[in-house]
Amino acid sequence: VDLQNEDPSVNLFREYLRLRTVHPEPDYDAALRFLDRIAEELGLPMKKIEVCPGRVVSIMTWQGTNPALKSILLNSHTDVVPVYQEHWKYDAFAAVKDAEGNIYARGTQDMKCVTIQYIQAIRRLKAEGRKCMRTIHLMFVPDEEVGGHKGMETFVKLPEFQKLNIGFALDEGLANPGEAFTVFYGERNPWWITVHCPGSPGHGSRFVENTAAEKLRSIINSFLDFREKEKHRLNTSECFTLGDVTTVNMTMVKGGVAYNVIPAEMDVSFDLRIPPTVNLQEFEEQIKKWCKEAGEGITYEFAQKHMNQNLTSTDDRYTLTPKLTHTQNMTLEKEIFPAATDSRFIRAVGLPAIGFSPMNRTPILLHDHNEYLNEQVFLKGIQVYENLVPALANVPTLPCDT
Numbered sequence: 001v002d003l004q005n006e007d008p009s010v011n012l013f014r015e016y017l018r019l020r021t022v023h024p025e026p027d028y029d030a031a032l033r034f035l036d037r038i039a040e041e042l043g044l045p046m047k048k049i050e051v052c053p054g055r056v057v058s059i060m061t062w063q064g065t066n067p068a069l070k071s072i073l074l075n076s077h078t079d080v081v082p083v084y085q086e087h088w089k090y091d092a093f094a095a096v097k098d099a100e101g102n103i104y105a106r107g108t109q110d111m112k113c114v115t116i117q118y119i120q121a122i123r124r125l126k127a128e129g130r131k132c133m134r135t136i137h138l139m140f141v142p143d144e145e146v147g148g149h150k151g152m153e154t155f156v157k158l159p160e161f162q163k164l165n166i167g168f169a170l171d172e173g174l175a176n177p178g179e180a181f182t183v184f185y186g187e188r189n190p191w192w193i194t195v196h197c198p199g200s201p202g203h204g205s206r207f208v209e210n211t212a213a214e215k216l217r218s219i220i221n222s223f224l225d226f227r228e229k230e231k232h233r234l235n236t237s238e239c240f241t242l243g244d245v246t247t248v249n250m251t252m253v254k255g256g257v258a259y260n261v262i263p264a265e266m267d268v269s270f271d272l273r274i275p276p277t278v279n280l281q282e283f284e285e286q287i288k289k290w291c292k293e294a295g296e297g298i299t300y301e302f303a304q305k306h307m308n309q310n311l312t313s314t315d316d317r318y319t320l321t322p323k324l325t326h327t328q329n330m331t332l333e334k335e336i337f338p339a340a341t342d343s344r345f346i347r348a349v350g351l352p353a354i355g356f357s358p359m360n361r362t363p364i365l366l367h368d369h370n371e372y373l374n375e376q377v378f379l380k381g382i383q384v385y386e387n388l389v390p391a392l393a394n395v396p397t398l399p400c401d402t
């Protein structure tokens with residue numbers, strides 16, 4: 001690999017990938033130092049808001065020629081998920097580039113690429129002396145990967161967020177293995193549920209009535225039978241993607257103290273992801289019915305229960321889709337995001353948000369071993385934003401302007 005001739009954007013990307021902003025103890029100070037330096041290079045003012053102890057949101061602002069207009073938000077999170085290093089070809093924080101130009105590191109797709117692409121696009125626009133009508137905010141948030149509670153979820157409720165006067169937001173999407181790019185206009189709602197099954201205890205040698213295990217079995221069957229139905233619906237429909245069906249995964253089981261003691265309680269937990277088209281009240285009624293059918297005294301509780309089903313329009317004349325398809329000749333696939341990102345908090349306060357990470361010809365490897373991104377795909381993404389950002393920031397009217 002010829003480092004001398006490496007594109008400076010690729011170099012910066014690899015430098016950022018080497019910062020260990022990895023859970024459970026992300027080095028957020030390193031990210032903040034890096035971003036401070038970038039802000040200085042770009043000549044942009046940087047605001048920092050400590051939303052929770054040790055959890056800082058930083059914002060670089062490029063003021064528009066008409067700052068009274070609603071602004072454009074370019075959002076990215078700085079944290080990444082942990083790795084199983086033994087399953088990686090290279091050190092997951094070395095940002096090794098192989099002979100094909102594939103860069104391997106945690107965060108190459110999710111979503112350090114997008115952070116650097118935003119930065120480099122703005123750097124080029126500024127260097128060309130371009131001006132935009134609307135103010136552009138580059139926002140860097142912590143803790144997306146652990147649910148955003150000490151990050152975006154808290155920040156959207158603060159007056160500092162209001163003051164940004166946001167009219168339209170971009171946030172992360174997913175890679176697309178084909179020629180097309182995927183654009184996300186909504187997300188499934190995550191429900192993390194634990195079902196408690198109480199039962200009569202007793203000696204492990206007896207036929208005790210009303211045991212926790214019998215109830216647990218019924219609950220598991222109800223949830224997993226539904227899982228099969230949804231999987232079948234996805235696999236038999238041409239036009240469905242993962243975001244259009246409900247996924248159910250049993251992720252934890254607890255209970256029991258000894259081989260020969262029938263336990264007084266057993267718990268089971270599920271990760272449910274529910275499309276925005278599902279009636280959530282009816283869905284919870286179904287869960288209640290499953291619990292009732294499984295026996296006496298069953299209760300449940302939620303660790304996550306998102307209820308917001310706002311969608312962002314993709315086909316009006318204001319927003320991103322026409323900008324991409326018309327000016328750059330890109331093919332777009334519009335989908336519901338299967339997992340949860342910080343976009344859900346932005347949409348929940350009534351703002352339009354689109355999930356978009358400009359990566360085509362790339363397998364979806366976020367959170368996976370050997371996450372990588374090709375440098376050419378990465379560089380193309382900078383051009384995409386170089387066109388897209390001024391197009392958005394010069395839109396004369398957004399729906400919210402009036």
Ligand SMILES: CSCC[C@H](NC=O)C(=O)O
Binds near residue numbers: 190340341
């Ligand atoms: C529901 S909070 C967790 C958010 C997490 N986001 C990215 O993977 C997810 O599991 O979708």
Ligand SMILES: [Zn+2]
Binds near residue numbers: 077110111144172
């Ligand atoms: Zn992400």
Ligand SMILES: [Zn+2]
Binds near residue numbers: 081366
């Ligand atoms: Zn992630």
